[in-house]
Amino acid sequence: MRTLRARLTPYALIFPGGLWLAIFFVVPTLVMLSLSLQSGNVVDGFAFTWNWHSYVDGITTYHDQIIRSLLYGLAATVIQILIGFPVAYWIAFKGGSNKSVYLFLVLLPFLVSFVLRTISWQFLLSDNGILLGPLRDAGLLPQDFRVLATPYAVIGGLSYNFLPFMILPMYVALERIDPRLLEAAQDLYASRMQTFLRVVLPLSLPGVFAGVLMTFVPATSDYVNSSVLGGTNTTMIGNVIQNQFLVNQDYPVASALSFTLMALLLIGIFVYARALGTEDVLEVAAR
Amino acid sequence: MSRGLFRGRGLQIYTWLVIAWLVVPIAVMILFGFNDTKGRFNTTFQGFTLKWYGQLFEIDALTQALVNSLLIAVLTMVIAGVLGSLIGLALGRYRFRGAALLTLVMFAAISCAEIVMGASLHSLFITLGMPEGFPTIVIAHVMFSISFVAVTVRARVMTLDTSLEEAARDLGASTWDTFRLVTLPMIFPGVLAGSMLAFALSIDDFVITNFTAGGTTTFPLWIWGVTRVGIPPQVNIMGTLIFAAGLLIAVGNIIAARRRRA
Numbered sequence: 001m002r003t004l005r006a007r008l009t010p011y012a013l014i015f016p017g018g019l020w021l022a023i024f025f026v027v028p029t030l031v032m033l034s035l036s037l038q039s040g041n042v043v044d045g046f047a048f049t050w051n052w053h054s055y056v057d058g059i060t061t062y063h064d065q066i067i068r069s070l071l072y073g074l075a076a077t078v079i080q081i082l083i084g085f086p087v088a089y090w091i092a093f094k095g096g097s098n099k100s101v102y103l104f105l106v107l108l109p110f111l112v113s114f115v116l117r118t119i120s121w122q123f124l125l126s127d128n129g130i131l132l133g134p135l136r137d138a139g140l141l142p143q144d145f146r147v148l149a150t151p152y153a154v155i156g157g158l159s160y161n162f163l164p165f166m167i168l169p170m171y172v173a174l175e176r177i178d179p180r181l182l183e184a185a186q187d188l189y190a191s192r193m194q195t196f197l198r199v200v201l202p203l204s205l206p207g208v209f210a211g212v213l214m215t216f217v218p219a220t221s222d223y224v225n226s227s228v229l230g231g232t233n234t235t236m237i238g239n240v241i242q243n244q245f246l247v248n249q250d251y252p253v254a255s256a257l258s259f260t261l262m263a264l265l266l267i268g269i270f271v272y273a274r275a276l277g278t279e280d281v282l283e284v285a286a287r
Numbered sequence: 288m289s290r291g292l293f294r295g296r297g298l299q300i301y302t303w304l305v306i307a308w309l310v311v312p313i314a315v316m317i318l319f320g321f322n323d324t325k326g327r328f329n330t331t332f333q334g335f336t337l338k339w340y341g342q343l344f345e346i347d348a349l350t351q352a353l354v355n356s357l358l359i360a361v362l363t364m365v366i367a368g369v370l371g372s373l374i375g376l377a378l379g380r381y382r383f384r385g386a387a388l389l390t391l392v393m394f395a396a397i398s399c400a401e402i403v404m405g406a407s408l409h410s411l412f413i414t415l416g417m418p419e420g421f422p423t424i425v426i427a428h429v430m431f432s433i434s435f436v437a438v439t440v441r442a443r444v445m446t447l448d449t450s451l452e453e454a455a456r457d458l459g460a461s462t463w464d465t466f467r468l469v470t471l472p473m474i475f476p477g478v479l480a481g482s483m484l485a486f487a488l489s490i491d492d493f494v495i496t497n498f499t500a501g502g503t504t505t506f507p508l509w510i511w512g513v514t515r516v517g518i519p520p521q522v523n524i525m526g527t528l529i530f531a532a533g534l535l536i537a538v539g540n541i542i543a544a545r546r547r548r549a
Binding site (some may be wrong): 007009010011013014016017018020021022024025026027028029031032035070083084086087089090091094100101102104105106108109110111112113114115116117120121122123124126129130160163164213214217218220221222223224227228238241242245246251254255258259261262265269 | 298299301302305306308309310311312313315316319330331332369370371373374376377378380381383385386389392393395396398399401402403404406407408409410411413414426427429430431434437453486487490491493494497498506507510511514522526529530533534537543544
């Protein structure tokens with residue numbers, strides 16, 4: 001009796017939370033898949049008809065936005081690695097007893113609402129705002145110079161908003177590196193560059209991997225940055241999905257597009273994991 | 288000998304520059320809560336004033352949105368805190384069939400694009416004909432917070448020594464007493480950290496809320512709605528107060544951790 005009870009304990013523990021995830025995460029994904037294959041409209045109702053046209057229509061109409069999202073997401077991710085790695089490295093190796101303070105400073109933006117932070121940048125970068133106005137008046141910038149409504153503003157906003165998600169996992173990986181490994185490499189006459197490239201960098205890759213996972217997905221699927229900082233020619237697939245779902249109420253096309261986005265992100269992660277040669281992606285990412 | 292490969296102050300200066308970049312928008316938000324703005328647009332600094340702090344709750348819709356956000360965050364913290372902790376305990380302590388599947392689902396929920404989760408839930412609610420509003424926002428927030436709580440608690444559970452619980456049972460404690468008096472106090476720091484994470488995720492969420500809110504407004508949704516017309520200084524102040532509260536809690540944590548170490 002006791003053994004049966006012991007065997008059932010974990011199931012009792014996971015039951016309520018597992019059920020919640022099943023009903024409100026797994027089932028909705030399937031409902032959305034079904035919706036993407038339905039035809040009809042919001043007035044007359046929808047019916048399941050294996051209607052693949054929503055995919056064809058959605059992808060042909062919005063392929064520019066899909067490609068743009070992937071490019072912006074990729075650009076933001078690369079920028080974040082370049083900006084974030086040295087910071088993570090310095091905190092991990094030189095932070096001393098103040099490591100937690102530096103990390104805390106890096107995480108400060110998370111204490112302010114994501115939307116509010118983005119609006120703050122809109123305000124800072126506005127055409128006659130506190131940055132561009134004086135520079136233009138002083139003749140340092142051409143009269144028609146602007147940052148808002150350009151791809152640079154959107155990619156910059158994406159890089160800013162998700163940077164802490166990149167720095168944190170890279171820091172965790174770098175911090176775990178045993179300093180004796182660096183000493184050993186130097187004792188074996190490796191130059192500083194060789195030590196960095198052949199000891200530090202490989203050992204930090206799991207952190208970089210986790211960071212990319214945590215930043216590429218939200219950056220690619222974002223619509224806040226491109227709405228607030230971008231213009232009509234920086235529309236991303238997230239904007240289209242949001243608009244189709246909540247304004248046009250063309251549910252089949254909207255579902256087809258978000259399913260396509262999900263598939264692209266999954267494929268991207270898979271290809272990336274294979275290219276990196278990570279043995280157990282789940283294992284690394286779950287850590 | 289100092290750790291690391293590179294000497295000099297270059298990297299240190301660089302790190303401080305990046306931190307400054309991260310903090311600039313926050314400083315701007317705080318500063319413009321003190322702006323003596325005359326018109327609708329709070330865009331140029333026209334002098335220092337505290338008057339907006341006195342009129343903090345004058346915009347009823349904004350106040351309601353903030354109250355909604357806080358209520359939703361507290362409910363999410365409690366529900367996701369309990370459900371997620373139970374999962375974390377199960378995954379950290381027991382080996383059982385289905386654990387790998389559950390971990391996979393949780394990992395998918397953590398790494399899934401927010402817009403896809405929001406759109407899926409919206410699809411479910413419109414298919415069921417379920418009206419969206421306060422309850423559906425809570426459902427959504429609990430859904431995306433559970434996995435984060437579970438992962439946090441699992442990490443804590445895995446570091447624990449099971450011999451203490453065995454000792455309690457050897458001394459005649461019942462299963463429930465062992466849990467209440469031994470296990471729970473030991474995993475509590477993880478439960479607390481996970482629940483606070485759920486609160487933070489909930490109060491800041493925009494994307495999933497946007498898809499599940501119906502006519503209900505939360506703090507981020509209200510800000511989003513007035514972006515084109517202009518943000519009133521009250522928003523800056525509320526943002527500043529939330530920031531200050533988070534700062535106090537975090538600094539308190541760091542100091543407490545230092546004391547424990549010392």
